[in-house]
Amino acid sequence: MGKPETKILHVDMGDELQQEVLQVASLALNQYEDNWDIAHYIKKEFEKRQGGYWICIVGKYGEYSSSVTYQRNFYFRFSIGNKKFEMFRSA
Template sequence: MGNAEIKILHVDMSDELQQEVLQVASLASHRYKDDWDIADYIVKEFQKRQEGDWNCIVGDCGYYATRVTYKSNFYFRFSFGNKKMTVFRSP
């Protein structure tokens, strides 16, 4: 994962899928600087790798709030370096 500190904020996802999300998020964060590009990359990767409709929210750690409806067992909110991310599958 590089040097970025990871902090789990809320999780309703298998350990295996969490690791996959963190790997994709790390790659996206190293490849892109813009939040939209990071989120877009993560969504496109999960649309290829997993079933269903995936969503990603990326924001600054200074201010970040979300309220989403997600499919049970497919929600992960975490901080990664100076970003907070939410990755989830729609119901």
């Protein structure tokens, strides 16, 4: 089976940080199956690496909507396979 497709859905974040988010998300997907566990891993990893308070939402593609306030230049919405991610530093 091939690597799941990654789609960038909306981004307000620098390229380097985007790559770090995608790397950490891939690690989480390899370690966990449950959406809560995946989101929690990514959140805690970013709070450790980048400081501040991070929010990570993980769900099945197309099954959730959100309206959030985030710190400028720290928002990234993407999908990997059938999972949709929303990652941001809280404002």
